[in-house]
Amino acid sequence: MLFDVLFSVIELRFLFSDNATDYFDPAVFGALDLNVAYSLAFTLYVATGIVFIVWFHRLRQNAQVWAPDLQSRKPGWAIGGWLIPIGNLWIPRGIAADIWRASRWHPYAADGARELTLLNTWWVCWVADMVLERISAQLLKTAETPDAYVTASTWALAGYGLDVVAAVLAILFVRRLTSMQHTKATGMIPAAQ
Secondary structure: OHHHHHHHHHHHHHHOOOOOOOOOOHHHHOOOOHHHHHHHHHHHHHHHHHHHHHHHHHHHHHHHHHOHHHOOOOOOHHHHHHHOOOHHHOHHHHHHHHHHHHHOOOOOOOOOOOOOHHHHHHHHHHHHHHHHHHHHHHHHHHOOOHHHHHHHHHHHHHHHHHHHHHHHHHHHHHHHHHHHHHHHHHOOOOOOO
16 A cells, blocks of 8 residues: 555656656656665565465365355365456455355355445455556556656556555455454354344
């Protein structure tokens, strides 16, 4: 999230500068080395992704104990589903819904109204962010005029904003699902679900 905010500021400085002819002009971006910033952001993104996938796999294994017949995919898919191009747009979401249902106090009960809203909202934001990132990257690759750079920056800025929203929702999702599994594992009587 921090890098999304940083890169948003960079894009805004570019969009509101008078010197929009040179996208990487040091006068626009100050002393910030963009290659270092992007490399660090990518490294942290990958590290966070690995931690998230390990967490996701562990919760999937727990779900197997509580409601194995509700799990539509084997536990390995909790890792592999994220790595399959195009399939990663829906496979992990289905696994997450199965984990959610198994983690409820009554796993075989019907889904409550808006019960999966947090999961679905996070997922839509995450997928939309991925699409916006691809669009802005393609626009930036082909940009040759100041107007083209402005268009690419606008798309990138929208992607950064959506990425921040998706990150906050992911944190809420992780906290909620972890809490559900902790409650179930310890046998505590759940608060209103």
